[in-house]
Each structure stands twice: as C-alpha cells, then as structure tokens.
Amino acid sequence: xxxxxxxxxxxxxxxxxxxxxxxxxxxxxxxxxxxxxxxxxxxxxxxxxxxxxxxxxxxxxxxxxxxxxxxxxxxxxxxxxxxxxxxxxxxxxxxxxxxxxxxxxxxxxxxxxxxxxxxxxxxxxxxxxxxxxxxxxxxxxxxxxxxxxxxxxxxxxxxxxxxxxxxxxxxxxxxxxxxxxxxxxxxxxxxxxxxxxxxxxxxxxxxxxxxxxxxxxxxxxxxxxxxxxxxxx
Amino acid sequence: xxxxxxxxxxxxxxxxxxxxxxxxxxxxxxxxxxxxxxxxxxxxxxxxxxxxxxxxxxxxxxxxxxxxxxxxxxxxxxxx
Numbered sequence: 001x002x003x004x005x006x007x008x009x010x011x012x013x014x015x016x017x018x019x020x021x022x023x024x025x026x027x028x029x030x031x032x033x034x035x036x037x038x039x040x041x042x043x044x045x046x047x048x049x050x051x052x053x054x055x056x057x058x059x060x061x062x063x064x065x066x067x068x069x070x071x072x073x074x075x076x077x078x079x080x081x082x083x084x085x086x087x088x089x090x091x092x093x094x095x096x097x098x099x100x101x102x103x104x105x106x107x108x109x110x111x112x113x114x115x116x117x118x119x120x121x122x123x124x125x126x127x128x129x130x131x132x133x134x135x136x137x138x139x140x141x142x143x144x145x146x147x148x149x150x151x152x153x154x155x156x157x158x159x160x161x162x163x164x165x166x167x168x169x170x171x172x173x174x175x176x177x178x179x180x181x182x183x184x185x186x187x188x189x190x191x192x193x194x195x196x197x198x199x200x201x202x203x204x205x206x207x208x209x210x211x212x213x214x215x216x217x218x219x220x221x222x223x224x225x226x227x228x229x230x231x232x233x
Numbered sequence: 234x235x236x237x238x239x240x241x242x243x244x245x246x247x248x249x250x251x252x253x254x255x256x257x258x259x260x261x262x263x264x265x266x267x268x269x270x271x272x273x274x275x276x277x278x279x280x281x282x283x284x285x286x287x288x289x290x291x292x293x294x295x296x297x298x299x300x301x302x303x304x305x306x307x308x309x310x311x312x313x
Contacts, residue, residue, distance in 0.1 A: 059301055066298060095301065102303050109249050149246070149304065 001229040003029040003045040006073065008064040011051035011088065013204065020206035021047070024222040034067040039076055044229045046073050050087030050142070050204060060103060060145045061091030070096050082126055082225065083198040087143055090190075090200035099193055099200045100158070101150030103143075107183025111144040115215075116181055116203060118189050119169040121162070125192060127199040128165055130224030136173045137217035139203040141181070146202040148184040148191070155185055166190035166201055234279040234287050239308045240300045241272035275299055279311075287311050 003021050005014050014031065022028045029047065030040045039046065053064035064070075070092075077083050077098055085093035093099045106112060115138050120131040131137065150158070158164055166189040170176040180187040182202070190201030205218030242248050248270050255269040277294070279287040291309045300307040 058298070062298065062301065100303075102301055104247065104304070105249050107247070107249060109253060151303070 001025045001027065001044050001226045002040070002042050003027070003047060004032045004039050004043045005029045005047045005049055006032050006034060006069055006089075007049075008034045008051070008053040008067060008092075010053045010055055011049055013050035013087065013206070016204070017047055017049045017086070017206045020209045020218070020222060023209060024219060025226045032069060034064065034069050036069050037072060039069075039072050043076065043081065045082040045084060045225060046076055048073070048083065048085040048089030048092050049206075050089055053088055053092065056145075059091075059095065061088055061093075061095040064088075064092045065095035065097075074098065077193070077195075077198050080195065080197050082229075084127065084225070085198070085200040086204060086206065087141075087146075087202055090202055091145065093198065093200045098198050099191060100154045101148055101191070103145050103202070104147040104149045105145050106143070106147050106181075108181075111142075112146070112181050113140070113142040114181075115139065116141050116189075117169050117171050117173075117179065118166045118203060119173050121165055121167060125165060125196050125199075126225055126228040127190075127192070127221060128224060129228055130220030130222070134173065136169060136171065137205075137220070138208065138215055139205050139218055140207045141203045143182070143202055146182040146184065148188040148202075150185065155188075158188075158191055159186065161194070163192040163194070163196070164188050164190075165192055165199060166203070234282060234284070234311060234313060236277045236279055236287060236291055236309065236311045238275040238277060238291060238295055238299055239272060239310075240275070240295070240305050241308075242270055243304055243306055246304045273299075284311055 208215040208218035295307040
C-alpha cells in the first residue's frame with residue numbers, strides 16, 4: 001500500500017501516523033507538504049493527520065481545507081482513492097467538502113484527552129474490514145472541537161445509508177450519553193462519504209498500534225486498509 | 234473602501250461559548266441578559282471604488298472562507 005501523509009503548518013500527529021503506516025504496511029508513507037499541487041503517482045491512501053493546522057485560526061481546519069494540495073486530494077477521492085482523515089484531518093475534510101457536517105466545540109467546553117470506546121458499526125468497508133461488526137475498540141482522543149453536528153436531514157441520511165462507521169459507546173458496546181464524551185450527534189465518532197472511500201474520525205487509531213502503547217486496538221483499521229488495497233490490486 | 238462582514242451562528246445551532254458568556258454575565262449581576270450568541274466580525278479594506286464589485290468580492294470571501302454556511306450566516310456591509 002502506497003500512502004501519502006499531508007503535512008500542514010501546525011499539524012503535530014503526522015509522525016505518529018507515519019510510524020503506524022510504516023509498521024503495519026511495511027512501507028514508509030510519502031510526506032506531502034500542503035503547498036504541493038500533486039500527490040505521488042500511484043498513491044493508494046491519503047492521510048490527513050491530526051494537530052492544529054494554522055493554530056485553529058478562523059475555524060478548525062478552515063484554512064488548511066483551502067490549501068493547494070487539497071484539490072489533488074479531492075481529485076484522488078473522486079477517482080475512488082482512499083482518504084483517511086483523523087481528528088484535525090476530519091475537521092479539514094468537512095471544511096473541504098469531502099464529508100458532510102461540522103465538528104463543533106465539545107459540549108462540555110473542555111479539551112478532552114483520554115481513551116474512549118468505539119463500536120465498529122460494520123465490517124464491510126475498507127476502513128473496518130480488520131474488525132468484526134459490533135466489536136468494541138479502545139482508542140485515544142485528544143480534541144476540543146469533536147462534537148459532530150449536521151442538519152437533521154444529513155444525519156438521517158448518514159444513518160439510513162450506514163455511513164456512521166464508528167460510534168462512542170460504553171465499554172460493553174451499549175449507547176450511553178455518559179460515554180459520548182464530546183456530545184456528538186448520535187454519538188458519531190467517524191463517518192464515511194457516499195462512496196465509502198473517505199473516512200473522517202476524531203479518535204486516533206494510530207496511537208494504539210504497538211504493545212508499548214498499552215493497546216493495539218487501532219491496528220485493525222490499518223491492517224484492513226492494507227488488505228483492501230492488496231485485494232483490489 | 235471599508236467593509237464589515239459579520240458571521241453569526243444559525244438559529245438552533247448550539248453555542249456553548251455564548252452559553253458560558255451568558256452564565257458569566259448573569260453571575261456578574263448584569264441585569265436583563267436573556268441570552269448571548271457569540272459571532273465574528275471581519276473589518277476588510279477593499280481596493281477600488283466600485284461598490285457592486287466590492288460586494289461581489291465580499292460575498293465570494295464569505296462563501297468560500299469566512300463563514301461555514303452549514304452552521305453560520307453572514308452579513309455584508311460596505312461602509313464606504
């Protein structure tokens with residue numbers, strides 16, 4: 001799997017992502033600066049990593065979403081190429097129109113940095129084939145604006161089309177407002193675009209991929225992507 | 234030419250920052266505050282003197298960057 005990690009000023013999770021991709025795909029990703037206008041030829045997966053692009057000025061992700069490289073990322077997605085957008089990357093993907101909705105300030109007004117539990121809603125996508133449907137995974141979050149919101153019609157459509165891939169749940173997998181730590185609509189942690197080749201999610205699976213991290217629940221997402229690309233080839 | 238773009242949250246969108254400010258005003262004892270919504274103001278200088286062209290540029294700026302029209306409204310004023 002050939003992957004490319006987009007690097008914006010103020011991003012700080014690109015190295016964690018590169019380490020996870022190298023570890024699991026066996027191939028180091030290309031690091032692509034935001035001012036570039038093209039992706040490396042043959043890129044299978046584009047990752048928009050987490051951090052604080054442009055210091056969260058204006059709105060989280062708003063300025064990065066208008067960077068030159070984003071036209072190439074959009075074209076990649078339109079060709080059916082895979083895009084994984086994590087945390088600030090999710091905010092950037094929404095601002096760029098790759099995904100619907102918006103990430104609002106956490107309902108409790110606090111920056112949240114802790115492990116959360118996610119339920120994998122389906123396993124038949126490129127971003128979840130490494131898991132079983134209904135499986136609960138433990139993954140860290142670190143964000144102040146992760147409260148997913150969209151108009152009622154968009155949310156209804158996401159649900160009806162099975163595009164909510166990851167949801168914040170209690171450790172036993174049940175929906176519980178106490179475990180929806182940022183107040184997201186329908187406890188949404190991650191969504192797919194219509195073609196299911198773009199995933200945006202607030203949690204950081206790249207930070208739970210090695211035993212030294214205390215948990216390896218995030219590996220399945222990357223292993224599934226590697227498997228998906230290998231089968232498609 | 235001077236212009237001002239005001240961006241505000243749409244009705245019904247939760248504004249936790251506005252709520253926190255509202256609570257602080259109430260705890261300060263400021264009388265008569267029913268609710269607070271927080272927004273943004275952009276003061277922009279436009280080159281040239283063509284008002285309709287300025288308004289078109291400001292509309293483009295608002296739609297493309299200044300406001301996220303999923304959750305925000307914007308208002309343009311060219312103040313001359």
